[in-house]
Amino acid sequence: xxxxxxxxxxxxxxxxxxxxxxxxxxxxxxxxxxxxxxxxxxxxxxxxxxxxxxxxxxxxxxxxxxxxxxxxxxxxxxxxxxxxxxxxxxxxxxxxxxxxxxxxxxxxxxxxxxxxxxxxxxxxxxxxxxxxxxxxxxxxxxxxxxxxxxxxxxxxxxxxxxxxxxxxxxxxxxxxxxxxxxxxxxxxxxxxxxxxxxxxxxxxxxxxxxxxxxxxxxxxxxxxxxxxxxxxxxxxxxxxxxxxxxxxxxxxxxxxxxxxxxxxxxxxxxxxxxxxxxxxxxxxxxxxxxxxxxxxxxxxxxxxxxxxxxxxxxxxxxxxxxxxxxxxxxxxxxxxxxxxxxxxxxxxxxxxxxxxxxxxxxxxxxxxxxxxxxxxxxxxxxxxxxxxxxxxxxxxxxxxxxxxxxxxxxxxxxxxxxxxxxxxxxxxxxxxxxxxxxxxxxxxxxxxxxxxxxxxxxxxxxxxxxxxxxxxxxxxxxx
Numbered sequence: 001x002x003x004x005x006x007x008x009x010x011x012x013x014x015x016x017x018x019x020x021x022x023x024x025x026x027x028x029x030x031x032x033x034x035x036x037x038x039x040x041x042x043x044x045x046x047x048x049x050x051x052x053x054x055x056x057x058x059x060x061x062x063x064x065x066x067x068x069x070x071x072x073x074x075x076x077x078x079x080x081x082x083x084x085x086x087x088x089x090x091x092x093x094x095x096x097x098x099x100x101x102x103x104x105x106x107x108x109x110x111x112x113x114x115x116x117x118x119x120x121x122x123x124x125x126x127x128x129x130x131x132x133x134x135x136x137x138x139x140x141x142x143x144x145x146x147x148x149x150x151x152x153x154x155x156x157x158x159x160x161x162x163x164x165x166x167x168x169x170x171x172x173x174x175x176x177x178x179x180x181x182x183x184x185x186x187x188x189x190x191x192x193x194x195x196x197x198x199x200x201x202x203x204x205x206x207x208x209x210x211x212x213x214x215x216x217x218x219x220x221x222x223x224x225x226x227x228x229x230x231x232x233x234x235x236x237x238x239x240x241x242x243x244x245x246x247x248x249x250x251x252x253x254x255x256x257x258x259x260x261x262x263x264x265x266x267x268x269x270x271x272x273x274x275x276x277x278x279x280x281x282x283x284x285x286x287x288x289x290x291x292x293x294x295x296x297x298x299x300x301x302x303x304x305x306x307x308x309x310x311x312x313x314x315x316x317x318x319x320x321x322x323x324x325x326x327x328x329x330x331x332x333x334x335x336x337x338x339x340x341x342x343x344x345x346x347x348x349x350x351x352x353x354x355x356x357x358x359x360x361x362x363x364x365x366x367x368x369x370x371x372x373x374x375x376x377x378x379x380x381x382x383x384x385x386x387x388x389x390x391x392x393x394x395x396x397x398x399x400x401x402x403x404x405x406x407x408x409x410x411x412x413x414x415x416x417x418x419x420x421x422x423x424x425x426x427x428x429x430x431x432x433x434x435x436x437x438x439x440x441x442x443x444x445x446x447x448x449x450x451x452x453x454x455x456x457x458x459x460x461x462x463x464x465x466x467x468x469x470x471x472x473x474x475x476x477x478x479x
Contacts, residue, residue: 003035003038003039004031004032004035007030007031007035007221007224007225008031010224010225011027011031011224013229013230014224014227014228014229014230015227015228015229015230015231015305016230016298016303016304017260017303017304018227018228019227022224023104023108024108024111025104025105025107025108025109025110025111025112026104026105026107026108027224028107028111029100029103029104029107029108030104030220030221030224033100033103033217034100034217034218034220034221035217035221037213037214037217038214038217038218038221040210041210041211041213041214041217042214044207044210045207045210045211045214048207049207055196058196059193059196060075062193063190063193063194066182066186066189066190066193067176067182067190070169070172070190073172074165074169074194077161077165077168080161081158081161084157084158084161085158085208088150088154088208088212089212089215091150092147092150092151092154092208092209092212092213092216093212093215093216093219094216095143095146095147095150096147096212096213096216096217097216097219097220098143098146098147099140099143099144099147100216100217100220101143102136102139102140102143103140105136105139105140106133106136106137106140109132109133109136110133113129113133115388147209150209151208151209154208154209158208165194166191166194166195169190169191169194170191173186173187173190173191174187230302230324230325231302231305231324231325244313244321244327244330245330245411245439247315247316247317248279248313248314248315248316248321248330248411249278249279249314249315249316250276250277250278250279250314251276251277251300251311251312251313251314251412251441252274252275252276252277252311252312252313252314252320253273253274253275253276253299253309253311254274254309254310254311254312255272255273255274255308255309255310256270256272256273256274256299256306256308256309256310256311257270257271257272257273257306257307257308257309258270258292258295258299258304258306258307259307268464269292269295269464270292270295270296270299270306270464270465270466271464271465272308272309272465273296273309273465273466274309275459275466275468276314277441277443277457278441279411279441280439280440280441281441281442281456281457282435282441282442282444282454282455282456282457283442283443283444283455283456283457283458283459284444284446284451284452284455284457284458284459284471285297285443285444285445285446285458285459285461286446286447286458286459286460286461287460287461287462288461289447291461291462291463292461292464293416293445293461294335294336294416294445296461297333297414297416297443297445299311299323300323300331300414300443301323301328301331301333301414302323302324302325302327302328310322311323313327313330329410330410330411330412331410331412331413331414332404332405332406332408332410332412332413332414333405333414333416334398334401334402334404334405334413334414334415334416334418335416336416336417336420339401340385340388340389340392340397340400340401342384342385342386342387343384343385344379344381344382344383344384344385345374345377345380345381345382345383345385345400346358346361346381346382348385348400348404349361349364349365349381349400349403349404349407350404350407351404352404352407352408353407353408353409356407358381360407361381361403361407362381364403364404364406364407365381365399365400365403367403367406367430367433367434367437368399368400368402368403368406368430368433369399369422369426369429369430369433370396370399370400370402370403373396373399393421394421395421395422395423395426397421398418398419398420398421398422399422399430401418402415402418402419402430402434406434406437411439411440411441412440412441412442412443413434413437413440413441413442413443414442414443415434415442415443415444415445415446415451416445417445417446417447418444419431419446419448419450419451420446420447420448424450427448427450428450428453431450431451431453431454432454434454435454442455452471455471456470456471457469457470457471458471
């Protein structure tokens with residue numbers, strides 16, 4: 001349990017781009033199956049191996065005392081068995097990894113299918129989805145079959161070797177008895193000792209598949225542990241949120257370039273972007289879909305790191321603090337899509353501030369224009385909502401996400417298409433409430449011009465570059 005919790009904690013602290021390269025179903029497979037295999041392997045193999053080695057050492061010592069030559073030959077045979085076991089290492093690890101990979105694909109596909117059940121039903125593709133699931137499960141079944149077959153062949157081979165060893169001991173003893181080198185009692189004792197020596201090896205052969213499964217799963221877990229950590233800069237900076245909030249004068253992009261792949265320039269999203277956003281600015285981010293507006297916000301949050309250039313929190317005292325996870329608490333981010341969790345409405349609004357008083361929660365709900373529909377619900381704030389806000393409309397979900405950001409009291413709000421599902425009247429009221437919040441700096445991504453009315457600056461994204469212009473509060477359309 002501790003190891004699983006530790007890995008989960010590490011994943012939350014890893015670089016976002018590195019972790020997001022994995023499917024969530026595959027990550028769950030690592031957290032569940034691989035961790036269980038490693039834990040079970042350690043608790044099973046280590047005690048069994050210790051007992052086997054103790055038994056082996058005692059029996060072998062007595063065997064050496066009875067017949068050193070025979071013991072030496074038997075030891076050489078044991079070394080041969082060990083080499084055979086080593087020869088199976090690569091194959092068994094490969095087969096186990098294949099099983100875990102195919103199992104992860106099955107889990108990922110089923111998870112996605114259930115998450116998008118509405119799409120499956122609307123387009124009546126149940127049969128295609130089931131067929132695909134069956135194909136993935138068949139691949140997983142075949143991978144497991146190969147692993148089981150390899151294990152059976154290995155165990156049978158080891159069994160044959162051990163029986164041959166016992167036959168060798170019997171023939172050796174019979175020869176010694178014939179030459180009167182030993183007595184019948186010594187022969188009996190020798191055969192019993194051979195059995196005592198072989199028994200640990202027989203047990204060890206049964207542990208071989210578990211051992212290599214443990215190694216393969218441990219390597220898969222280690223792969224996650226070795227992902228890059230979130231970048232932190234060595235810099236002297238205020239650790240107090242209030243100090244940062246009061247002391248920062250602007251956010252600055254200095255010759256920032258970013259591409260999702262660092263190996264090529266073909267997918268460059270931003271090219272040599274420089275921009276200053278002063279404290280108290282309300283900035284409207286415009287541009288066509290996929291042009292880089294959301295990426296811009298994630299760079300500002302320190303979730304992505306620029307390929308070139310730097311992003312700073314410029315302090316009033318002249319210091320420049322590089323953006324990393326340590327200053328992320330200054331931001332409240334409302335992303336595109338649905339990011340509600342299962343639980344009550346109160347739990348969702350207070351997710352990042354669990355000790356918030358109910359009065360503060362209700363104030364945030366009122367400012368986000370969510371209070372009215374919350375009051376209409378039978379349990380109000382204590383209404384339990386399902387996964388991804390099941391039971392609420394898209395507009396209601398967006399308002400709860402905005403309420404959560406308002407409750408955080410973060411001085412910088414980042415709204416990424418946060419009001420796209422609202423009607424015009426509600427959107428205007430909501431934006432007006434956000435504008436009235438004291439001491440806030442706000443960046444708004446939207447394809448609707450209503451947000452421009454509360455902004456004093458517009459930043460237009462065009463082909464990887466930006467054009468910035470002051471627009472006052474008139475809401476004039478950008479040319």
